[in-house]
Amino acid sequence: MDDLALGKKAIETKSKSLPTYSNFHVGAALLTKDGKIYEGGNIETSSYSLTICAERTAVFKAILEGEREFESIAIASDSDEFCPPCGACRQVLLDLCGKDLNVILINPKEEIKKFKLSELIPHSFGEDFLK
Numbered sequence: 001m002d003d004l005a006l007g008k009k010a011i012e013t014k015s016k017s018l019p020t021y022s023n024f025h026v027g028a029a030l031l032t033k034d035g036k037i038y039e040g041g042n043i044e045t046s047s048y049s050l051t052i053c054a055e056r057t058a059v060f061k062a063i064l065e066g067e068r069e070f071e072s073i074a075i076a077s078d079s080d081e082f083c084p085p086c087g088a089c090r091q092v093l094l095d096l097c098g099k100d101l102n103v104i105l106i107n108p109k110e111e112i113k114k115f116k117l118s119e120l121i122p123h124s125f126g127e128d129f130l131k
Helices: 003-016 054-064 087-097
Strands: 026-032 037-041 070-077 102-106 112-116
Touching: 003 026, 003 037, 003 054, 003 070, 003 102, 003 112, 026 054, 037 054, 054 070, 054 087, 070 087
Parallel strands: 070 102
Antiparallel strands: 026 037, 026 070, 102 112
């Protein structure tokens, strides 16, 4: 699947999110090395610290289905700009998907920006420090 197609899947997935309080929809589409796609949307609760971002929803769904090898994640939001993953999502993506994960940001004009996760979280803390 090419980057734009994965990005469009993230845009579609935004409609499944539940941003009850912020009304800021985020969709994510996580592509495995085998070509499967796992969707994620942000889900908010009244206790803000218990909400979950779209990226983590997609990753956790994939992990629960037994997936362990990932190629790319696309992220779309309600913003007119490109919306990168938050710090918590960057750490989870690093730990569960690896520093070579492609991160594709797509805006409403269907323009994309692509990064390696290692570019978004340089000098990261990871499993190497825990050995």
